Amino acid sequence: MSIRISAPTQGLVLLAPALLVYCVFAVYPMLDVAALSFMKWNGLSPNAQFVGLANYVQVFTQDPVFWQAVRNTVLWTVMSVIFPPAIGFALALALNQNIPGRSPLRALFYLPVIIAPIAVATIWRWMYDPFFGLFNATLTALGLQGLIKDWLGDRNVALYAMFIASVWQTVGFSLVLFLAGLQNVSQTLIEASRIDGAGRFEVFRYVTLPALRPSITIVLILSIINSLKAFDIVYGMTGGGPAQSTQMLALWAFTQAMQLGDFGHGAAISVVLLLITISIVIPYLRWSRTHRETNP
Amino acid sequence: MNGFARAFRQPGLDRVDPILVILWVALIVVAIVWIAPFVFIVFTSLKANSTVMGSSAFAPPTSLEWRNFAGAWARGRFSTTVFNSAVITTIKVPLGLLISAMAAYALSRIRLPAGRAIFLLVLFGTMLPFQVMLAPLFTLVNSFGLINTKVGIILPYLAFGVPYQVFILHGFFGEVPKELSEAALVDGASHFTIFRRIFLPISLPVLAALLILDFVATWNEFAMALVILQDNSTWTLPLGLMSFQSQFQSDYGQLNAAIVMTVLPATIVYLIFQRYFVSGLTSGAIKE
Numbered sequence: 001m002s003i004r005i006s007a008p009t010q011g012l013v014l015l016a017p018a019l020l021v022y023c024v025f026a027v028y029p030m031l032d033v034a035a036l037s038f039m040k041w042n043g044l045s046p047n048a049q050f051v052g053l054a055n056y057v058q059v060f061t062q063d064p065v066f067w068q069a070v071r072n073t074v075l076w077t078v079m080s081v082i083f084p085p086a087i088g089f090a091l092a093l094a095l096n097q098n099i100p101g102r103s104p105l106r107a108l109f110y111l112p113v114i115i116a117p118i119a120v121a122t123i124w125r126w127m128y129d130p131f132f133g134l135f136n137a138t139l140t141a142l143g144l145q146g147l148i149k150d151w152l153g154d155r156n157v158a159l160y161a162m163f164i165a166s167v168w169q170t171v172g173f174s175l176v177l178f179l180a181g182l183q184n185v186s187q188t189l190i191e192a193s194r195i196d197g198a199g200r201f202e203v204f205r206y207v208t209l210p211a212l213r214p215s216i217t218i219v220l221i222l223s224i225i226n227s228l229k230a231f232d233i234v235y236g237m238t239g240g241g242p243a244q245s246t247q248m249l250a251l252w253a254f255t256q257a258m259q260l261g262d263f264g265h266g267a268a269i270s271v272v273l274l275l276i277t278i279s280i281v282i283p284y285l286r287w288s289r290t291h292r293e294t295n296p
Numbered sequence: 297m298n299g300f301a302r303a304f305r306q307p308g309l310d311r312v313d314p315i316l317v318i319l320w321v322a323l324i325v326v327a328i329v330w331i332a333p334f335v336f337i338v339f340t341s342l343k344a345n346s347t348v349m350g351s352s353a354f355a356p357p358t359s360l361e362w363r364n365f366a367g368a369w370a371r372g373r374f375s376t377t378v379f380n381s382a383v384i385t386t387i388k389v390p391l392g393l394l395i396s397a398m399a400a401y402a403l404s405r406i407r408l409p410a411g412r413a414i415f416l417l418v419l420f421g422t423m424l425p426f427q428v429m430l431a432p433l434f435t436l437v438n439s440f441g442l443i444n445t446k447v448g449i450i451l452p453y454l455a456f457g458v459p460y461q462v463f464i465l466h467g468f469f470g471e472v473p474k475e476l477s478e479a480a481l482v483d484g485a486s487h488f489t490i491f492r493r494i495f496l497p498i499s500l501p502v503l504a505a506l507l508i509l510d511f512v513a514t515w516n517e518f519a520m521a522l523v524i525l526q527d528n529s530t531w532t533l534p535l536g537l538m539s540f541q542s543q544f545q546s547d548y549g550q551l552n553a554a555i556v557m558t559v560l561p562a563t564i565v566y567l568i569f570q571r572y573f574v575s576g577l578t579s580g581a582i583k584e
Contacts (some may be wrong), residue, residue, distance in 0.1 A: 007406055007407070010402075010487040011402040011408045011487065014398040014401055014491065015398070015408070015414070018396055018399035018462065021451060021454045022418065022458045025433070025452045025454070025455030026452075026455040026456055026458075026459075027421075029426075029429040030424065030429055032436065033429050033431070036432060043434075091323070091326065094319050094320075094323050097319060098302070098304065098305055098306070098316065099316055099319065099320040099323070100303045100320070107567070110573070111330075111563065111566065114512050114563070114566045115516070115559050115563070116515070116558065116559065118518045118537060118538055119534070119537060122541050122551070123333055123337055123555055124333070125541065126548070126551065129548075131349075133353070134332070137353030168330070168333065225423055225425070229425035229428070231518075231519050232534075235538075236518075236538060236541070250425070250428060253430075253431070254427075254430050254523075258434065258523060263431055263435075266431050267432070270428035270431070271428075277424075281423040284423075285419065285420070285423070
């Protein structure tokens, strides 16, 4: 090593490739989406026209599908924060006990997480097939023909049917995070409280649950963020239909820009979704930093 | 496996705990529900269309229709999509991990101007939903003339892989004792050498975990591929499956064979490298 380069220069050389690609292909599109939301542009013509807040006015006042997508996204997010974490939590508590077959069971529950969301959509579309799918076949076998439905074709049912597929895919994620959290709960503390006469419920309530609080926060936040960006599963299962009854913000922004050629309108929807996400992410990042500093 | 002999007992106690037995039975029931979709897909993939329509959905296939797989492979253009997915994944995953590791090293071990601000900017990206930026991504890649090219999809994949990997590796590198690198620095080694000779080797377990997670994420990615890879000769597996579903959705046997073939590689990787998934996932989210 004959030529000495200063340490900061070496650092910049190491940092440059990742930082460059990240800024160009992740940060820039985010700024660009904000800029586009003030423009009228069809995605093809060389010049976009500045229109101020017109896209936002249009989105908020003249786009009924937008409000449908808002309602669905909120409902989807609320359900995603309640059900998969609750089921994952219950399964994690059970899997943390002294029972046979814990590893294969854990592996099975986690398996849907690693399957492509688009494949999950295809799998469940087939299970919901009105004629030969598993659901209607099960109902027929149980003699409950009255409950048979076109699960994804009925606008009152489609969103919930789709959500069940999402539960199947995402429970394993919460489960594994909770299980890791449970394994960090101090065994000595649990044994000590047992010796002091605490019952099963007291141990859970006063030892396990407080120790799991960071895991719970993390799972809930990640569930919110993941559900806000629901795209693949909607695109693959219903495409937003029937009659926009399963439309979501991420998909509606995509549809406006890429399929209807209104980039400004799509960008304005994206910005709304982005602001919602950021309003959840920033407090979370703050919390996780202080949490980490107080519990090294 | 600890077997039934010692199972169902609370630690330190010798008698079987009935609540644990009930819990276990409940778990098995849930497990059956969880595995049912897989069984149903595999069964259907081996049935002829007439059998699908004529017999019970729960019945195992009587004569195995392996032809479904050959048929779906040809009609779904799997040789093209598997090849594209394989090329994109083999280039993107190791390259992305390398640049992330380099950046994480620089940010955690070298005093840089604005290093803290850069780290926060990258950290912010871990939570950024790329789904809201599909249209500007398309415009950007298009302005480079890279629509329908592998480079055009790999660059955004790299960009959105960097934050999480830098975040994890930054945490890991930060805990390496100072003495390890300072001795080498005093001996005149450059940071490049220290990174390659010391930090890369000791972080192999973390790198392996990130590699597996990223393999699955890249292999499964759909939304970005949808806007950037528009010509069917450039499609990846998820795009191919989506198109197969919309074209041949009443060809049940072949459709399910196509699903099985799409899902199988990631499943095999997962079953082999299971423990890495858990460590890769939890090292980021939960730190004791």
